[in-house]
Amino acid sequence: MAMHMRKTLVALHRAAGSSLKNAETSADLRHPVPLFMPVRTKKRYFIPPSVGLKDNRTDNLEAKAKTAGIAFRQQYIERPINISCTAGIFDAYIPPEGDARLSTLSKEGLKQRTEQIKQSATSQLAIRKIKEHDSEFVTKEFAERAQELFIEAHHALTQFNKEKLHSLVTERCYPEMTRGNRYKSIRWRFVESLEAPKVVQARCPDMISKGNLYGQVTVRMHSKQTLAIYDRFGRLMLGSEEQPKDVLEYVVIERHLTNPYGRWRLHGKIVPSWAPAKDPIIKTIMIAGPALKPGEEFEALKYEVPKPEAVQWHK
Numbered sequence: 001m002a003m004h005m006r007k008t009l010v011a012l013h014r015a016a017g018s019s020l021k022n023a024e025t026s027a028d029l030r031h032p033v034p035l036f037m038p039v040r041t042k043k044r045y046f047i048p049p050s051v052g053l054k055d056n057r058t059d060n061l062e063a064k065a066k067t068a069g070i071a072f073r074q075q076y077i078e079r080p081i082n083i084s085c086t087a088g089i090f091d092a093y094i095p096p097e098g099d100a101r102l103s104t105l106s107k108e109g110l111k112q113r114t115e116q117i118k119q120s121a122t123s124q125l126a127i128r129k130i131k132e133h134d135s136e137f138v139t140k141e142f143a144e145r146a147q148e149l150f151i152e153a154h155h156a157l158t159q160f161n162k163e164k165l166h167s168l169v170t171e172r173c174y175p176e177m178t179r180g181n182r183y184k185s186i187r188w189r190f191v192e193s194l195e196a197p198k199v200v201q202a203r204c205p206d207m208i209s210k211g212n213l214y215g216q217v218t219v220r221m222h223s224k225q226t227l228a229i230y231d232r233f234g235r236l237m238l239g240s241e242e243q244p245k246d247v248l249e250y251v252v253i254e255r256h257l258t259n260p261y262g263r264w265r266l267h268g269k270i271v272p273s274w275a276p277a278k279d280p281i282i283k284t285i286m287i288a289g290p291a292l293k294p295g296e297e298f299e300a301l302k303y304e305v306p307k308p309e310a311v312q313w314h315k
Contacts, residue, residue, distance in 0.1 A: 083207070084259070085170035086214050089252050089268050090205040093119075093218040097274045119201060126204040130215045133257040143197035145264070146219040146253050151190050153177075153266050158186045169266040170254055176268070183232035191224035191244045200250070204257070213257040216267065221249045235284050248275075 096112055131137050153168040157177055169177060201218040225247050227239040254267035290303055 081208075082171050083212070084256055084262075085172055085254055085265070085267065086205065086207055086216070087172060089270070090203050090216060091122075091201075092252075092270055093201040093250060095200075095220075095250060095270070095272045097272075123202040126202040126215070129204040129213060130202065130217075130257065133213065134215070134255070139199040139202075142217065142253075142264075143199050143219050146217070146251060147193065147197045147221055147223075149253065149264065149266060150221065150251055154188050154190070157181075158188050167263075167265075173265075173267050184237070185230040185234075187226070187228040187230075187241050189226045189241075191226060193221070193223045194246060195222040197221045211258065215255045215257050215264075217253050217264075218270065219251050219253060221247075221251060223247055223249075229281075231284055233284055236282065237284075238279060238281050 127137070127139070149168060153165060156165040156168060165177070166174060198220045199217055200220045203216045204213055205216065206213050223246075224244045226241055226244045228236060228241040229238040231237050250270040250272070251266065252268045252270065253264050255264045256262035287305060289298065290301060292298060292301075
């Protein structure tokens, strides 16, 4: 009896073990257990500040973006440099007031004379450096060449010859001469020279590195010229083609001396503080006319354009 009970218990135990194994295998087939459990982390969103909010602080904007995991591209601030000419006029010549020589007996005249002696000494040193690179440089002949260059550059400007103008003026002077000339007609003429052109100052600065020399020569020109500027409608804006004017100018001519193929070009103009003010520009303004009915012509109305009332302006 005991043996029979023992056999039945062993049989039940084996049956239970086989059923458990089958259940485990079936569970493995139906629901495989992954080797790595995916863990979802907290998402970090970078929300830019809304436009128009008060007390909007953008100081730590880049720091907040970095903490959110956004990498900014490194920005390189590059500025193009043109070594064929300088960016301005070094030690600009200051002409005496009224272009007149004061008496050396007065205090102002003595101060003006001492300043001229200092400037002439610096100019002589610069002329020596210029002659080392340009053996044909002579002050008297150079002043005449500078006046011819000035005339050719202005003729190229009136004819809108860009290629020739680039060869006669520097890259710094070109935008100053051509700015605002779109849709305009320029009529310029050189009548005569009242006084012989004269070299009043010479400078020989260097740029970027020592030994990269540039020659800047200031030439005084007193001449008669005519200038007339017309707008896109053909109406006169400034000047006159028939009435010449006396013009006193101080023109700066520059050359890259260390460049063997460099040439003297127009670089700028010095306008003294005591120079008279320019003539006002006459602008074309459209005045609204009467409303015409269908079939009605403007000439038949004999409409007179109203004149503006005189207004007393004051500062």
